[in-house]
Amino acid sequence: xxxxxxxxxxxxxxxxxxxxxxxxxxxxxxxxxxxxxxxxxxxxxxxxxxxxxxxxxxxxxxxxxxxxxxxxxxxxxxxxxxxxxxxxxxxxxxxxxxxxxxxxxxxxxxxxxxxxxxxxxxxxxxxxxxxxxxxxxxxxxxxxxxxxxxxxxxxxxxxxxxxxxxxxxxxxxxxxxxxxxxxxxxxxxxxxxxxxxxxxxxxxxxxxxxxxxxxxxxxxxxxxxxxxxxxxxxxxxxxxxxxxxxxxxxxxxxxxxxxxxxxxxxxxxxxxxxxxxxxxxxxxxxxxxxxxxxxxxxxxxxxxxxxxxxxxxxxxxxxxxxxxxxxxxxxxxxxxxxxxxxxxxxxxxxxxxxxxxxxxxxxxxxxxxxxxxxxxxxxxxxxxxxxxxxxxxxxxxxxxxxxxxxxxxxxxxx
Amino acid sequence: xxxxxxxxxxxxxxxxxxxxxxxxxxxxxxxxxxxxxxxxxxxxxxxxxxxxxxxxxxxxxxxxxxxxxxxxxxxxxxxxxxxxxxxxxxxxxxxxxxxxxxxxxxxxxxxxxxxxxxxxxxxxxxxxxxxxxxxxxxxxxxxxxxxxxxxxxxxxxxxxxxxxxxxxxxxxxxxxxxxxxxxxxxxxxxxxxxxxxxxxxxxxxxxxxxxxxxxxxxxxxxxxxxxxxxxxxxxxxxxxxxxxxxxxxxxxxxxxxxxxxxxxxxxxxxxxxxxxxxxxxxxxxxxxxxxxxxxxxxxxxxxxxxxxxxxxxxxxxxxxxxxxxxxxxxxxxxxxxxxxxxxxxxxxxxxxxxxxxxxxxxxxxxxxxxxxxxxxxxxxxxxxxxxxxxxxxxxxxxxxxxxxxxxxxxxxxx
Numbered sequence: 001x002x003x004x005x006x007x008x009x010x011x012x013x014x015x016x017x018x019x020x021x022x023x024x025x026x027x028x029x030x031x032x033x034x035x036x037x038x039x040x041x042x043x044x045x046x047x048x049x050x051x052x053x054x055x056x057x058x059x060x061x062x063x064x065x066x067x068x069x070x071x072x073x074x075x076x077x078x079x080x081x082x083x084x085x086x087x088x089x090x091x092x093x094x095x096x097x098x099x100x101x102x103x104x105x106x107x108x109x110x111x112x113x114x115x116x117x118x119x120x121x122x123x124x125x126x127x128x129x130x131x132x133x134x135x136x137x138x139x140x141x142x143x144x145x146x147x148x149x150x151x152x153x154x155x156x157x158x159x160x161x162x163x164x165x166x167x168x169x170x171x172x173x174x175x176x177x178x179x180x181x182x183x184x185x186x187x188x189x190x191x192x193x194x195x196x197x198x199x200x201x202x203x204x205x206x207x208x209x210x211x212x213x214x215x216x217x218x219x220x221x222x223x224x225x226x227x228x229x230x231x232x233x234x235x236x237x238x239x240x241x242x243x244x245x246x247x248x249x250x251x252x253x254x255x256x257x258x259x260x261x262x263x264x265x266x267x268x269x270x271x272x273x274x275x276x277x278x279x280x281x282x283x284x285x286x287x288x289x290x291x292x293x294x295x296x297x298x299x300x301x302x303x304x305x306x307x308x309x310x311x312x313x314x315x316x317x318x319x320x321x322x323x324x325x326x327x328x329x330x331x332x333x334x335x336x337x338x339x340x341x342x343x344x345x346x347x348x349x350x351x352x353x354x355x356x357x358x359x360x361x362x363x364x365x366x367x368x369x370x371x372x373x374x375x376x377x378x379x380x381x382x383x384x385x386x387x388x389x390x391x392x393x394x395x396x397x398x399x400x401x402x403x404x405x406x407x408x409x410x411x412x413x414x
Numbered sequence: 415x416x417x418x419x420x421x422x423x424x425x426x427x428x429x430x431x432x433x434x435x436x437x438x439x440x441x442x443x444x445x446x447x448x449x450x451x452x453x454x455x456x457x458x459x460x461x462x463x464x465x466x467x468x469x470x471x472x473x474x475x476x477x478x479x480x481x482x483x484x485x486x487x488x489x490x491x492x493x494x495x496x497x498x499x500x501x502x503x504x505x506x507x508x509x510x511x512x513x514x515x516x517x518x519x520x521x522x523x524x525x526x527x528x529x530x531x532x533x534x535x536x537x538x539x540x541x542x543x544x545x546x547x548x549x550x551x552x553x554x555x556x557x558x559x560x561x562x563x564x565x566x567x568x569x570x571x572x573x574x575x576x577x578x579x580x581x582x583x584x585x586x587x588x589x590x591x592x593x594x595x596x597x598x599x600x601x602x603x604x605x606x607x608x609x610x611x612x613x614x615x616x617x618x619x620x621x622x623x624x625x626x627x628x629x630x631x632x633x634x635x636x637x638x639x640x641x642x643x644x645x646x647x648x649x650x651x652x653x654x655x656x657x658x659x660x661x662x663x664x665x666x667x668x669x670x671x672x673x674x675x676x677x678x679x680x681x682x683x684x685x686x687x688x689x690x691x692x693x694x695x696x697x698x699x700x701x702x703x704x705x706x707x708x709x710x711x712x713x714x715x716x717x718x719x720x721x722x723x724x725x726x727x728x729x730x731x732x733x734x735x736x737x738x739x740x741x742x743x744x745x746x747x748x749x750x751x752x753x754x755x756x757x758x759x760x761x762x763x764x765x766x767x768x769x770x771x772x773x774x775x776x777x778x779x780x781x782x783x784x785x786x787x788x789x790x791x792x793x794x795x796x797x798x799x800x801x802x803x804x805x806x807x808x809x810x811x812x813x814x815x816x817x818x819x820x821x822x823x824x825x826x827x828x
Binding site: 057058125128318327334336359362402406 | 472505540650744747750756815819
């Protein structure tokens with residue numbers, strides 16, 4: 001999958017450590033019985049950062065989500081470290097809050113910072129007690145190995161059913177200073193719009209106030225993570241958080257304006273690429289799907305239509321089967337919860353192999369099945385929906401529904 | 415699967431022809447290349463009936479749905495015949511309305527009734543032109559074979575990916591007269607709450623006004639078909655319609671009261687049993703799932719919670735894998751779009767093999783995996799959710815998500 005970049009921004013290496021001041025590490029502490037797989041990760045900044053976060057909308061909020069929220073409230077949007085584990089979600093258990101606080105305490109002691117400056121996240125099985133001893137036993141090793149080189153160790157520590165680690169970073173200029181913004185993400189199943197999605201940790205050395213970080217994050221999540229669906233299940237543990245060290249030396253962004261826009265775009269690009277990576281690595285996925293809705297009366301309608309198509313199990317199954325079933329796409333457009341006219345809709349299927357219109361003026365049309373089948377044989381499929389009733393547009397991302405999705409989820413706990 | 419019945423009602427044979435005055439038939443007209451499979455069906459009543467219907471909420475409404483609506487409006491809720499085909503949905507094509515009207519016209523000519531007294535329905539592939547010649551060529555055969563014995567021919571004519579025909583009928587007393595109410599349904603995929611669901615044809619010989627038929631249908635659909643989900647896709651062709659011949663001889667029910675309640679309960683029982691049959695025969699299903707939500711602050715909340723659990727792909731996959739993954743059930747309860755407290759929730763899994771509590775006071779608890787695994791090995795699984803914060807309750811129905819669902823839908827058109 002090709003990464004998306006724009007003029008004025010360059011892709012750089014380093015993931016969550018691309019920005020000045022950030023170090024990271026990951027290790028296997030034993031939550032995962034496979035000693036070759038990291039299950040405990042940390043991100044740390046040498047100085048205090050402005051911070052912001054967006055959380056799951058699930059009413060069952062995992063303990064680490066609640067503790068992170070408490071900490072950001074207590075500090076007024078400041079933080080210096082993130083500790084995260086995989087294999088156990090620390091959600092829906094009687095001692096969850098105690099364990100989440102203990103994780104922050106263990107990190108804080110070693111890092112010699114207040115526990116409120118530590119954010120905590122977990123991912124894995126819901127409803128099982130989190131064993132804390134593995135974390136206690138390995139916190140020293142985790143902290144002593146923190147370095148700017150170890151961003152991959154952290155990125156692999158948050159993987160669950162993910163088949164690849166997800167890291168992206170960009171550089172850009174603010175106020176004549178070179179800034180960097182990068183991040184890592186995990187998430188493969190239990191992914192659905194209308195939330196903050198999965199676990200995502202973003203760092204930057206740009207100087208940005210906590211309030212403007214929060215605004216940028218809220219806006220960018222709406223058109224990236226919240227337009228992503230793998231399976232329609234909104235997790236209990238979702239969280240996106242961002243830390244800004246200010247070490248790039250630019251004048252702090254504390255209001256909207258050109259500098260804010262430049263920063264926002266960097267954040268958008270990193271979230272956009274992570275979102276696309278998450279879609280491509282959806283549980284069991286054999287194909288990456290992008291639905292763009294153009295010609296919409298307003299952006300909200302465009303988002304709703306694109307998401308409706310991306311979420312349809314029947315469209316997802318048809319894409320797996322390389323079946324250009326325009327009726328299913330029309331059906332999903334038709335039940336999208338927005339008001340628009342379906343009589344002017346056109347649908348085109350596209351990929352590296354070409355494109356073919358399968359629906360025009362709201363009706364199925366004759367098309368070359370041979371061309372359609374070549375188009376759908378590719379890994380990255382683009383479903384282009386034009387409502388032909390306005391100029392607003394939006395995109396949504398997902399993946400096909402495969403035997404492997406069912407296989408992975410028929411026995412996830414073991 | 416055991417049929418559900420109540421005191422004062424008896425299960426009877428005859429399906430859509432159980433009620434006095436109704437005849438039916440089905441045949442293969444060639445829409446289905448397999449000559450052994452019926453694809454054209456008809457229900458007819460010797461005298462004019464009161465009628466009512468509920469339609470899909472999809473904005474893309476198939477032509478037959480629109481024509482049926484037009485006809486019931488034109489007649490003020492009267493009808494005498496239903497013509498229906500499978501294999502082609504007659505949806506999202508340029509000449510759909512013309513073809514749907516032609517089907518009614520062909521039936522009306524042969525039956526010697528006005529075309530407005532014919533209701534029409536189609537099910538099958540969306541977006542492909544409906545060939546009308548097969549219908550023209552077989553309408554004579556279809557009409558000449560109409561009889562009270564041929565209800566099964568009609569019930570099989572509406573099957574698509576259904577593996578079994580669905581028919582239920584009950585008898586009951588109104589006003590000292592024996593009445594009958596029966597129906598047939600199809601539907602296996604593209605089934606999701608918030609609509610009228612699939613194709614369902616109900617007949618009764620009870621005398622009931624069109625207005626009261628509509629009220630009873632609206633109310634019963636809410637707690638039966640609309641609590642059913644196979645895959646989250648709301649079809650373009652869904653329709654439930656009911657015809658009442660009045661031939662039982664009871665005084666016409668034209669207002670609410672005891673007689674109306676007796677009639678409503680008969681309708682509810684037939685729709686309930688058809689709903690459960692549809693769930694059990696969901697595309698690729700290996701298990702029938704029923705989620706009951708009790709202890710809810712109000713019925714709406716109970717419905718939303720039960721549906722949220724039944725719709726979760728992760729819960730459905732876990733049931734297929736016989737995995738007592740309480741975290742996924744809690745997660746689905748947590749993202750249900752209703753306001754309630756998740757801290758008092760308990761969850762029990764039950765089947766013919768016993769029951770086991772897996773969640774208490776909002777948290778996962780220790781349970782016997784061996785017992786859970788025996789319970790989940792059964793075909794009919796009951797997920798019992800108690801919110802412990804009120805006395806309202808509701809049920810929702812669905813099925814597990816299996817390899818076969820993906821297989822069936824990866825290439826449905828061919």
